[in-house]
Amino acid sequence: MADFLSQFMPAWLALIIQHVVVGAVLVVFALTNMLGITWIERKVIGRLQDRIGANRAGPFGLLQPLADMVKILTKEDITPTAASRVIYNLGPLLVVPPALLVFAVLPFGAGVSGSDLNIGLLYIFAVASTSTLGILIAGWGSNNKYSLLGAMRAVAQMVSYEVPQALSIIGIVMLSGSLSLQQIVQRQSEIGWFVLLQPLAFVIFLIAAMAEVNRTPFDLPEAESEIIAGHHTEYSGLKFGMFYLAEYINVFFISALAATLFLGGYQIPFVPANNPVHTILGPFVLIGKTFAFVFLTIWLRGTLPRVRVDHLMGFAWKALVPLCLLNIFMTAVLMPLVGLWSANLGISEAYIAIPVMLLANAVLAGLVLWWAGRSTRRRETRLAEQVVPAQ
Amino acid sequence: MLAEWSFVGVFLVIALAFPPLGLVTAWLLRPKRPGPIKKSTYECGLETVGDTWVQFKVQYYIYALIFVIFDIEIAFLLPWAVAHMGLSAAQGILPLIEVVIFVGILVAGLMYAWRKGALEWI
Amino acid sequence: MNVFLTSIFVIVSVITLVGALGVVMARTVFASGLWLILSFAGVAGLYVLLEAPFLAAAQILIYVGAVAVLILFAVMLTRRVMGDPGVSQNNSQWGAAAVVAALMFIVLSLTSVQNWRPSTESPPLLAVNALGEAFLGPYLLPFEIVSVVLLVALVGAIILARE
Amino acid sequence: MVESVPLGAYLVVAAALFAIGLYGALARRHAIAILMGVELMLNAVNVNLVAFWRYLSPANMSGQVFATFIIALAAAEAAIGLALFIAIYRSRDTVSVEEVNLMKW
Amino acid sequence: MSFAQYAFLVPLFPLLAFVVIVLLTNRSKRLSSNIAIGAMILSGILSYLIFFQAIGEGSEHVLAAAHAGEAPWSMMWDWAPVGLSTIQVGTYLDPLSIIMIVMVTTVGLMIFWYSQGYMNIQDAAHTDPLYARFFAYLSLFAAGMLGYVISPNLVQAIVFWEVMGLCSFLLIGFWFGKKTGVYRNGRWVAEGDANSNAAKKAFLTTRVGDVGFFLGIIALGAVAGTTNYSEVFTMGTLDRLKETFIGFGTPTFAFGGMEIPAVGIAIPALTVISLLLFMGAVGKSAQFPLHVWLPDAMAGPTPVSAMIHAATMVAAGVFLIARMYPVFAAASEASHGVNPLNVVAAIGLFTALFAATIGIAQNDIKRILAFSTISQLGFMVAAIGSGAWVAGVFHMLTHAFFKALLFLGSGSVIHGMEHLHMSHDSPGHADSPQEHGSELPHAPDHRATPSLVVDANAAAPVWAVRSVANPDDPQDIWNMGGLRHKMPITFWTYLMGTLALTGIPIWAGFWSKDEILAHTYETHQTFVWIVLTLTAGLTAFYMARQLILVFFGQPRTAMAREAKESPWTMTMPLVVLAIAATLVGLLGIPDRIGNFVFGSWFHHWIALVPTTGLGPEAVIEAEAPTEMNFLVAGLSVLTALVGWALGYWVYGRRQFTATERDPLARVRFAWNTLQNGYYMDALYRNTFIRGSVALSNGLARFDQRIIDGIVNGVARITVAVSAVGRWIDTYIVDGFVNGVGVVTEEYGRIMRLIQTGFVQNYLLVVFVSILVLSGIYLALR
Secondary structure: OOHHHOOOOHHHHHHHHHHHHHHHHHHHHHHHHHHHHHHHHHHHHHHHHOOOOOOOOHHOOOOOOHHHHHHHHHHHOOOOOOOOHHHHHHHHHHHHHHHHHHHHHHHHEEOOHHHHHHHHHHHOOOOOOOHHHHHHHHHHHHHOOHHHHHHHHHHHHHHHHHHHHHHHHHHHHHHHHOOOHHHHHHHHHOOOOOHHHHHHHHHHHHHHHHHOOHHHOOOOOOOOOOOOOHOOOOOHHHHHHHHHHHHHHHHHHHHHHHHHHHOOOOOOOOOOOOOOHHHHHHHHHHHHHHHHHHHHHHHHHOOOOOHHHHHHHHHHHHHHHHHHHHHHHHHHHHHHHHHHHHHHOOOOOOHHHHHHHHHHHHHHHHHHHHHHHHHHHHHHHHHHHHHHHHH | HHHHHHHHHHHHHHHHHHHHHHHHHHHHOOOOOOOOOHHOOOOOOOOOOOOOOOOOOHHHHHHHHHHHHHHHHHHHHHHHHHHHHHHHHHHHHHHHHHHHHHHHHHHHHHHHHHOOOOOOOO | OOHHHHHHHHHHHHHHHEEEEEEEEOHHHHHHHHHHHHHHHHHHHHHHHHOHHHHHHHHHHHHHHHHHHHHHHHHHHHHHOOOOOOOOOOOOHHHHHHHHHHHOOOOOOOHHHOOOOOOOOOOOOOOOHHHHHHHHOOOOHHHHHHHHHHHHHHHHHHHOOOO | OOOOHHHHHHHHHHHHHHHHHHHHHHHHHHHHHHHHHHHHHHHHHHHHHHHHHHHHHHOOOOHHHHHHHHHHHHHHHHHHHHHHHHHHHHHOOEEHHHHOOOOOO | OHHHHHHHHHHHHHHHHHHHHHHHOOHHHHHHHHHHHHHHHHHHHHHHHHHHHHHHHHHHHHHHHHHHHHOEEEEEEEEEEEEEEEEEEEEEEOOHHHHHHHHHHHHHHHHHHHHHHHHHOOOOOHHOOHHHHHHHHHHHHHHHHHHHHHHHHHHHHHHHHHHHHHHHHHHHHHHOOEEEEEEEOOEEEEOOOOOHHEEEEEEEEHHHHHHHHHHHHHHHHHHHOOOEEEOOHHHHHHHHHHHHHEEEOOEEEEEEEEEEEEOEEEEHHHHHHHHHHHHHHHHHHHOOOOOHHHHHOOOOOHHHHHHHHOOOOHHHHHHHHHOOOOHHHHHHHHHOOOOOOHHHHHHHHHHHHHHHHHHHHOOOOHHHHHHHHHHHHHHHHHHHHHHOOHHHHHHHHHHHHHHHHHHHHHHHHHHHHHHHHHHOOOOOOOOOOHHHHOOOOOOOOOOOOOOOOOOOOOOOOOOOHHOOOOOOOOOOOHHOOOOHHHHHHHHHHHHHHHHHOOOOOOOHHHHHHHHHHHHHHHHEEEEHHHHHHHHHHHHHHHHHHHHHHHHHOOOOOOOHHHHHOHHHHHHHHHHHHHHHHHHHHHHOOOOHOOOOOOOOHHHHHOOOOOOOOOOOOOOOOOOOOOOOOHHHHHHHHHHHHHHHHHHHHHHHOOOOOOOOOHHHOHHHHHHHHHEEEEEEEHHHHHHHHHHHHHHHHHHHHHHHHHHHHHHHHHHHHHHHHHHHHHHHHHHHHHHHHHHHHHHHHHHHHHHHHOOOOHHHHHHHHHHHHHHHHHHHHHOOO
């Protein structure tokens, strides 16, 4: 594209235009998917709750998202007097960009992605962590006790779950030997999908991701029964829409990321990586896998009850982080061995890696569950004793 | 090297521009009839009680604190993760031990926080 | 291409310095906190221009993601909401401070304007790998000491912050 | 990149950043503002470091390693500093540095 | 040689006696006296044994020893190392010393025996309380004399010489507590401790002589390298000494190539030594300049006077000259100017005449004998000085016997005279001056013997001029008279002694005196002969005076009338001595007269001592003694008889009364001068004593004014300096210190302000300093 345009104008201008075009494509892709997700969510939640879900606006309610969009756009936007104007308005502005920026690195095909940064994954985490700022600013700007409290809680939660999320993907980075997503996907084709190699990491990543974007089991901040609407209590109109938009884009991206990291992104299973088909079908395969994860999140939202706050926080630091560390060191120890065995035995790495890792993970999981059970039993007896003498 | 980041730069501009544009369009479309009641801070419909100063528990600060420490740990672990396969091939178990020590010390910090009850949500 | 790059450099620098000035001039501490974040972002941009991507990401991840949050939390914890306008932000010696800062800028800039001979090499492609090897190779001791420092900071802060 | 922007430019920008940070540290009344000033100064140092690394010896990674360590230490310092200020705030109910002058003669 | 070996026991026995008495037996009086007498008997026997054995061995041995250059019989032991040589102790027996130990032991024994009686041992009530001590001193004195006589060198000689001096001091001052009668403003007053003054005077005067003796020994020792007689008297040493000179400055010194005779005084060594030694003799034998102590020494008990001032001690001086005669002879040969022998002769001669004249005018019986002793000693010294060495020694021997006799005789007379007081001595007796007695607790002396006193501090001459005679003085001859009936034994023995002294032919005095006169006559020293003969005449006169006044005529005072004969313990020694006084002379009878007895044995014996020094060429004096010169003998006897006649003529013809003035006193001036001994005492008092007192007072004043002045001056200066120092200290030093303190405080106050408490101030200061430093750096770069 850029070389085509460069005939008419200086090279850098051509490049910029190309980037703008690609950027626009990505934004549009993100928005449409976001709308799609809202629709799917309504339908699935409805179906889970034994109801039909949105079906008025257009066939099967397909136009419902558009209706929502129009509603939000035309709603009145009120700025409370008590809010400090600049910071109040700055809130929504800082929530959306991080959600969008992360798409720059997502690989839709072999070499097909916004920009293949060699620190892709770290870029994602860096940008993701800035989203907490938006919430904080919104909370502080609206000068409302509850919104501030809500913001504080949201930030605390997101902060706590960002660590396990990051730690879980370190295993993958170790396996793929690079942070660039293209490289990771490429590596999965060689060694096999990381979901098989790192099942424990996969589970932790999903949990952490859900918490990160405040999705259902962990959607405490803006839960209705809790502190009103959390940090975006004072927001209305499109400002509120922005938060809503950011949330769903995040959900979409998390699913896409999970697909890329664990299910091989744009790869079609059992088809060798260099097959030309990937360039064409790549994006669709990715979208397919992403919507699988979206369905999973919506499923979770529909079925799981909300987690209590202290369990939520404690779970992150006391359970997930240690587990991740164990996982990391298990992989760090096993992978070189696998490399050695494969070299010695001549079998391709994949066939060795997968069984070994699966076995190791199984053992680890068993251990953890046994230990958790034992400690809970012991805690209960302790509590029981305390109670008994009370009579 | 810069090519990739140029795209990121441009994309950043686009991403930053999108919300204001949205808000501007919204500002154009929406009715503007502010009212004193509308403007008041929303407290479940009740009058705001006391000033907005709220006695904050230090708990939030401590979570942020622990997050900072472990965030830095992640920043240091990533290069190791990336270079692990190469290193272990070259130097065997040694780098791993070094990292174990690195993480061990921080886990000690975590255990301290855990033991001291800093992680509990009061 | 060069003009483009220099212009970007100028833009990013301006952003950083404006951010810094904002930190210094802001009326409320929270506002200066936000300006600080802008300045951090500007510095990250500089790192990108200096072709140190890992640092840029680390800067964003740690400073903007964690430290800024920490600072804002601290600000919130230590001031009444929306803080009283309070007396002027600057203390008695701000005049002298300004002079000293200006002089310092002059002195530093004097020393920095030299005909440096930039080397012709280019930074290693797989920067992160090299960094990893550096961490576990020649710079192992600082690497371990950083963990100790972090531990100390963690424990110290907890002790100080908790009642 | 190297040709377009001379090293001196970076150093001047860093110097400016340092000076502003210094001013912030010296002039501000609010404890946390002082901390921000210090953070700015540290960032200026980092920029200098990376600039020197990029322009003078990009081959070895010492520059970046140092910058990373500084980032880590600055974060730790900020953590401790803020914990300190919170403790002072709780005990003396003020954050203004001028009122915390136990060492006054 | 067998007995000579034990010669050292001779002095040792009396010494042991002394020690035993002092330490053990001083409680019982009789025992201590017996011990003393026993010791004397033992040493006497030993000396006679040595004497007879020496005679037995005869002259061959002595000659052989002389030629061999060492003493006939001598034992030497090393005593103390001195520098390179060592001082030796031992015995040196040759004919001279043998004769002396015989004489001393014999006379000593008699005196010991006599002292028992004199100290009233028989009359327990009146026994002198210090009886034991008296005999201890006497034994010590005997030991001293005997040791001195047989000592082989001058160092041992002077040791015993000093012992004798000590004993003389102790014995003279024996009754140190006794108050003596002094005539003052018309009354006899018991005042002044004459005895102790006399003792001190004796000791000091002899001490003056001893200084010379010491210097002599030192000079001899320095020049000859040793003081052993055997080594000094060898011909070789003597010849060597002749050449040596003692003096100041070099004999010659080179000046511009010329030998210029030295300016300093260079005296031949021998002359110096002999004159110095002679000084010692003069002091000890009371020759002219230093004779003043002897008359006063009579204050002591009479046996002391006898022993010390007649027989032995005074003889020691003469013995010294005799002993050292080879040195004197060599000195006279080598001397260019002054001939020491002439000096000796001159002093001896003058003393003889001088003392004889004073003797005439004395009233105290013991003082007359004292001056007679001085005169006779002068006689001996003159004899030796004029070359009659053998005659001098012989006279010393004979004089010892008859002078001891005379003194003991006088003691017996005094004892008799005191009989009156002692018989009814009762405390009630008030008037006697002695009643007041001395306060000294352990010496209550009831002896009423106020002796004439030399009161050192009295202005007028204190000789008891006849007009002021003391009627109770038992020693004043004018209080005596007619004692020949009362005390016959004493009278007859006293007569023997007087005859011997005055040189009546048969008695000892004649032979020895005659020999001297004969020698001086033959050697053509006519002046000496004339003076000596005159002296002999004077001697005869005052002895006659004394004899007549004491024994003949009627008793003039109650004491005289009551006088009783002394007990046998006193009279028997007198008899023995009387016999000795007559027979001793026979030893030296010239061959021509009486070689039928033992023919001038003495000459042969004494002559064996070479006078020109030992050694192979030693010349022994010619065999023949001086021939008997009838002319000289006749003249001397004639003068003696003339003296007796004059004495009888003046005193014998009429009876005097106790208070009557002496007939000769008419010649007032002469009589007073003679009585006061030519005012020698007054002279000495006014010159030396007063001079030294004045000198000491002057020195005291000097010390007072100058030295104290200096010391006080220094003290004042120090005070001044310290004052200045204090000022400096307070204002400057303290100022500085305080200043430092103040400065520090001020500085502190100022610097304190820096601690403003604002963290940012400190930060500001930090960066300001950074700016300054970097500015400097930039400037310098």
